[in-house]
Each structure stands twice: as C-alpha cells, then as structure tokens.
Amino acid sequence: MDVLRKLLLLAGCLTLGACAALSGRPGTGTQAAIDDEAQAARARIGRKVKGLIVWSSSRAGNHNLFTMNPDGSHIKMITRGETVDWFPRFSPDGREILFCRSKQGWVYERDANMNFKWDLFTVSSDGGEPRKVAGDACWGTWTGPRQIMFSRNTKVFTKDLGSGQEKLLLDSTRVESLGGAELQQPQLSPDGKCLALTLRGARRQTGVYDLQAHSWAHTGEGCQVNWFPSGGRILWVNPSGNGGSELFSIPLKGCRPEREYSYEEMRYLDIPGRRSHEYFPKLSPDGKWLVWAATRRGHDHDIADYEIYIWEVGRPAAEATRLTFHSGNDRWPDIFTLATGGEHAAGQ
Amino acid sequence: MQRGNRATSRLSRLPWLLCLAVLPALGLAALVPLADRLLARNQARALLEQVRQELAEPGGGSPAGLPAGCRPGWLLHLHHRGEELASWGDIGGCGVSRATATAGGFKWIGRGVTGGLLDVQCLATRNAYLDGAESLSLSTRLGTNLGYKWSLAATVPFLYNHEKVDSFGVEKEAYLPGFGDLSLEVTRKLGITNAHTLTLAVTAPTGAHDAVRRGVILPQRQQLGSGVMGASLTYEYTRDFDWGLMIYGGTLGWGGWENSVGDFRAPSLSGYLYAGYLLGPLVPSAGLTVTGRFMSDRERHVTTMNAREMFSIVPTLGLEWSSDYLAVMLSLSTTLSFQRMDSWTIGLGLQTSLF
Secondary structure, eight states: OHHHHHHHHHHHHHHHHHHHHSOOSOOOOOBOOOOHHHHHHHHHHHHHOEEEEEEEEOTTSSOEEEEEOTTSOSOEEOOOSSSOEEEEEEOTTSSEEEEEEESSSOOOGGGTTOGGGEEEEEEETTOOOOEEEESSOEEEEEEETTEEEEEETTEEEEEETTTOOEEEEEEGGGOTTTTTOEEEEEEEOTTSSEEEEEEETTOOEEEEEETTTTEEEEEESSEEEEEOTTSSEEEEEESOSGGGBEEEEEEOBTTBOSSOOOHHHHEEEOOOSSOOEEEEEEEOTTSSEEEEEEESSOOOTTTSOOEEEEEETTSOGGGOEEOOOBSSOEEEEEEEEEOTTOOOTTOO | OHHHHHHHHHHHHHHHHHHHHHHHHHHHHHHHHHHHHHHHHHHHHHHHHHHHHHHHSTTSOOGGGSOGGGSHHHHHHHHHTHHHHSOOOOOSOSSOOOOEEOTTSOEEOSOOOOSSSEEEEEEEEEEEETTSOEEEEEEEEEEEEETTTEEEEEEEEEEEEEEEEEETTEEEEEEEEEEOOEEEEEEEEESTTOOEEEEEEEEEOOSOSSOEETTEEOOGGGSSOOSSOEEEEEEEEEOOOSEEEEEEEEEEEEOOSOOTTSOBOOOEEEEEEEEEEOBTTEEEEEEEEEEEESSOOEETTEEOOOGGGGEEEEEEEEEEEEOSSOEEEEEEEEEEOSSOEEEEEEEEEEEEEEO
16 A cells, blocks of 8 residues: 555646646647648639738747748748747738847747737738837737727737837726736727737637727627628627637628527637637638638647648638648738739739 | 664665656646746836836837837826736637546546547555555546536545554454455536536445455455445536636445445545646646545444544645647645545556547
8 A cells, every 4th residue: 555655646746747848839740741632622722813921830939920822832931030920911012021039939829918918010922030119018900001909918000111110009907897807819990990919818709899989799609700801790709619619700890790599600710620619710812711720639829730721711610721731830820812813922 | 683674774765856846847847837927027027117117218218219018107097007917828729728536536637648539547545544554556447428418427545544553462464355346327517518527436345345454354445345335416507718716526425335344434424625727738737626424434333533524625736738639737736634544555657548
C-alpha cells in the first residue's frame, strides 16, 4: 500500500512537472499530402474566383503572415521574424494588409485585449517591410481607403493614416449597457452607423452598437461578428453544432434584429465531417465567398491545428473546400477577390 | 535497530511531506491570476508614467501633436481607471471552458481533449480517512457523443481498500481489492450554447458489498459497492469564461434501498461551484461542494451518522494541463463536517479522445 501511495504521488508530481515544463507555443508542423479529390476541389475554386487570401500561420515559427491564391496555390510568406503577426485584413483595394503584431516574441491570442502587448502594422500584399501605423492597439480593420479602426481594451478608435489623427469612437466605460467591457474585433457596418462587437471581460456577449442612437443590441453569445457587405446582416461564431462550433447569421434592421430568432433560423454554416470546429469567418468584399479556419481537435486559436477553408456563399455546406494541409496553426484568413479577368497587385 | 525504525518512520512520513509540498504549490497556482493582474497593472502604470514624463518635458509632445488617444484628459481618465487597465486578457474565443464529470468527485475545468469518437478519462485517487483507513481507486470513464445534444458515458472503478479491523478482539489489517459499482450516465445539453447540462446517472451494484476479511464483514465505507441500484440527477451550468466562476451545479443523489446486510446510504443534495483561470495550457482551479443528507446513513441496520455529519463541505484545488491529445489533472480535496476534517483525497487524472 505504501509503495502504491508513493507511486501515485510521484507520478502526479512528475507528470504535472513535465507538463508545466512544456511550452504552450504551437509547433511549426509539417506539410501533409493533398489527395486527388482535394486537388480537384481546389482547382474548381480556382476556376471560379481570382484574388488573394492572407492568413496567419505558425509554420515558420511564431506566427507570420502568408498569402495564397483562392485555390490554395502559390503560398508566399510575407512577414518574417520572431514576433506574432496575426489578424490580417486587406485594404479596400487589396494592395495593403493591416495586421496586429506582438511587441516582443510569443504572445498568446488570449492576451489580444492587453493592447500594450501589440502594435498595428501594414505591409504590402506582396511582402516588403511592414510599417507601424498604431501603437498599443490590436483588432485593426479598414474603414476607408486610408482610414483604419482598432481596439485599445475598452475603447475603439479610428485613425486617418494620411494625417495620423486618431479619433475615439466608443468607450465602453462611458456606456452603461456595455459596462466597461473589453471591445474585441470591432467591425463597422458598411454605412458606418453600426459597430459590431464581441464583448469580453466585464460582459461576454456579441452585439451591435448604434453609433447614432448610442444603444446596444445584444444579438447573441459566441464571438467574431462579421458584416455582410450589404450591411443588413451579420454572422458570427456560436459554440454549438457539429464539432462544437458553427456560424450563425441574422438580418438586422438598422443596428438591431427585428425580432428574436430561433436556433434553426440562426444556423448559417456548419460543415459536415470531423473537422468542423469553425472559427475566424471572413466574407469577401463582394459577399460571394467566405473563408474561415477549422480544427478537428482542440480549440486554442493560436495552437490547435486549424486549416483554412473557402466556401461559395449559398452553396451546400458540404462543398466547402479545404485549402491548407499543414499541421501547424493556420488562423484568421481574409480574402480579397477580383472581378474575373482583373489583375492583382500581388501577382498571381 | 532503533536507527532502522527511525528511517522507516521517516519513510512513512514521506507521502505526507510530499503532499504538504503539493498543497502550497497548488495554492500558489491559484494565486497566479492575481499575480498576472498585478503585473499587467504595473506595466500599464509604467507605460502611463513614461508618456506623462514625455509630455512634461519642454517641447516634448505637445497635446495638440499627440494622437487623440494620448491627450492629457485621456491620461487623467486612465489614471482614475487604473483598475480596468489591468486586463486579465480574458480572450480566446467562445466555448473555451467545458467541464466534464469525472468519477471520484474531481472535475475537469479546462478544455480537456475533444475531437475523437471515444472520450477516455482515467482518475487515480487516494482517499485517506483520519482514523487510518484508506482507499485507492482507479476509475476509467468512457464517453461518447450521440449527435450534438446527447452523450453517453460509463464509469468503471477499480478499488483497493485498506482498513484495520477488529477481528475477534485483535486489531488486524484488512485489504480488499476489486471492481466497484459500474455507473452509466446519459447527458442532455441544453441551451443555444450548450451551457446547461442535465445528467442522469444510474449505478449498478457490481462491486462487493458484503466482503469478509479477517473473519468479519468489512464496514460499509471499505466495501467495493453498495449492493443496490442507485441514481443521481445533476444539473450543471458552465459559464463560457476564461477566468472566474466557471461552473455551478447541483446533484440530487439517491443511494438506493437498504442492502442485504443492512447498509443504507441516505439520499443527498449537493451544490457545487468551481472557479478557474485558463492560462494557456495550464488551468489552476478551486471548487467547493456542499452536501446535505435528508436522513442518516445506516450500517448493519444501525444509524451511523450524527446530525453534524449529515452536512459536509468539500473544498477542492486542482491544476490541469492540456494539449490537443492529452490532458492531465492533479487535484486535492478534503471532506469537512462541522469543524472537523474527515478525510482528504489526492487525485491524478488523465484524459484523451480516441479515434
């Protein structure tokens, strides 16, 4: 009995000690083989859409930005170094990419709202030297050709990249309905009147803030709210469905849902199969394509083996096409699409 | 000879010393969120101080030339709101925490391991009573999901019990190894985010309840099973948070009728809550379970509990580490009944998801 007791204690201490000693960083992973069926599906996508996808990947160490064609071909690494580069967003003309970069080495995405750990940079879509555009900021998106929006913990700012002027758009500590929550991934509606947000910290909700009426509409739980380009609809990630997550979508009138929607009404996309833990959805500027990442195991945004997917909006979910086949972490894709026959600055 | 006895005595104290070392370690782990918060606050203050000094320098950083977010008014505001700047960094998406039941009373707080067709949990525990009796157990829980809303699980415990028994006036050591009562449970997830669960568990009397050692029937607590069917109904609410109170729940337990040797386990009602902090792959946690019984247990037809023992509190400390394929948990708990510690338990859990 004594021996068993000692063994149990020793095993416990050793196991936890070994686990604690292991780093929580993602591995660089390895490239997997792409079967014929997947190749054919990717080729079909390539015939339908031209453009560029950017995403953040750990395949070269701490996360860097990579681009590829919408069919998964021509993968190119466009940022380098030991910092964590993530949340890339194409400029309206597709020539620049706004992204969030850690100030120093590895930082968990869990710390994204600790704005003092991050800066915002832009880089040309075909690579080059990144340029810092905002300090102590994260969750940057474009709101115009030379204007960006970003979050600093409980505040959302806009910044004119030409003049360098920043403007406070929303401060959750001054809005009772937001209760001082951290404002994550702010997304301005196409008409500029509504701000979609994921609240964290003091509140944990998704919803839309009416910038004119100064009111908050709680649209659901989950996270990562996106606008459809038409502005009359949002989609977000909800922790339900196959694989533990799926995409929800509801129409809005102004900045509010017209009524309450049932679970079935809100379900938008939940791909079949084992790799169905969907996150990081982003619609193309024309609203015809959706990209996201999904994992088969694990949830951590910056560690688990997420793979990038593309889907033609409105087609059956089973037609979603997997673009990446790499055991590293691939997350936060964005897609810039061209009209057929167009030409992109990044080169195809 | 005396030296040998001293050495043996020191050796026998080793597990206790180890546990004494583990306890403060777990306590320290539980303080990590506080330390993290203080660190973040200090960093924010240092940053503010730096900006303030730059503003104070002649010709350095006129308010008009600064970005709107760095104007003095903003700084003053930040100064007064220093607490809110000390962010916990509670981000990581939705669906981050999802507790699962575990045999042995310990609870997984972190993400655990998901994605396979068969979820496997193993939990080794050592339960020591203050009067010297002890029980080692190895419970294996196999679970699977049936669609998005239902799940099934079976738990098979293997026990190794030890107690000194009075054998015809002589105190003797009695050991009893074997399988305990098999438990089957079905869980229904409720709500749009599956944050609520309702679990019905049924226990089958597969473990010996009338085992004899050294010529005597062992006391109820040292038997491997109850000898009768039992059932419990558990409601649980998981808050999708990265830190703080994450799990609330309650269990209505029915220990079954009196068994063939006159033992009876009284119906009980438990309430529990667990707090945790998701620090990347590590999750320190603390929990509290309060249990009340509607009547007294009986042993060989005799009431064995006094009023104070019908109400117990079980504080638990845990530390988890998880990857996509394996999760490990070390937990420690003690059972207190009205100003007295009855027993303590240490557990080591492993979790994986196969196929």
